[in-house]
Amino acid sequence: MEYSVVVVDDHILLSQAIGGLVEAFDQFKVMYLCKNGQELIDALQNPKNIPDIVLMDVNMPILNGIETTAHLKDHFPEVKVLALSIEEDDATILKMLRAGAKGYLMKDVKKAELQEALLEVVENGYYHTNTVAKILVNSLRHKESSVLSLKEREIEFIQHACTEKTYREIADIMCLSPKTIEGYRDVLFEKLNLRNRTGLVIYAIKNKIFTP
Structure with missing residues (x-):
């Protein structure tokens, strides 16, 4: 089975490079590229443009990745979002995951891990690196400790x-x-x-x- 992917990133060359990586994977096909979240939302108004996965940057003009992911969660819940960003602070990662992202990767991710992440997201619904898993656990512990205190x-x-x-x-x-x-x-x-x-x-x- 072949899964469709859309890359959303305001850096055109980087977006094209990511798309080229995805195209090299047997089970994935890039449908199109978008420069920001609004461009993606506009494209999704056509049912033929709805992909299985969106590789989403976080910091973008007009409509950023967090806002766009939240919109997709509400209006296109069948579309799975995998964040791909240079932002690595805990707060940003948590915001993206709470908005509905199924995983969070850094842009310097190795080709093999990107492929694994895409497969995990379509087959199991999410992909969390060890770093992201620790951030989620720490977030839950903080919530518990704040209530207990x-x-x-x-x-x-x-x-x-x-x-x-x-x-x-x-x-x-x-x-x-x-x-x-x-x-x-x-x-x-x-x-x-x-x-x-x-x-x-x-x-x-x-x-x-x-x-x-």
């Missing part, structure tokens, strides 16, 4: 903060001064790396501290 009163405050109550009303319910409640808020924002109350609500729901 919360004090009982902090959890109570979070649960109240997930409602429509004002901070002053929360202070009355918890029998604390508004200033103390503001202190809880500021400490939690810093501890959980959050910017606002909305982020606190999302965190609480994700970690099952609050059920809407």
Whole structure:
């Protein structure tokens, strides 16, 4: 069976080189190349242009890889995205995977590993290098540890903060001064790396501290 691949990268020569590598693999065929995510989304409006796999760069103008991957996850879930980037920081890798990418490779990947990754993605649904697997595990551990490090009163405050109550009303319910409640808020924002109350609500729901 032959699988179709689209390469999305704003560096034309690099995109062509990646396409040439893929063309050399027996089971894969390059359908076309795109310079950015918007160009890909426009092309996908034609059902004949929908590939099995997209090799996606992360940093691109107009529409980047993370935004494009999230769009594909929502509108073309059958298309599997394999990130191919020079970005190697943990935060970027996690954003790409959370957006829906099935794997993340560096652009200096060896030919044999690229072929293996493509095969794994179409046959098993994902491909994670040891580095990416460690990043995922560390992310899960961080989430667990952040929840475990919360004090009982902090959890109570979070649960109240997930409602429509004002901070002053929360202070009355918890029998604390508004200033103390503001202190809880500021400490939690810093501890959980959050910017606002909305982020606190999302965190609480994700970690099952609050059920809407």
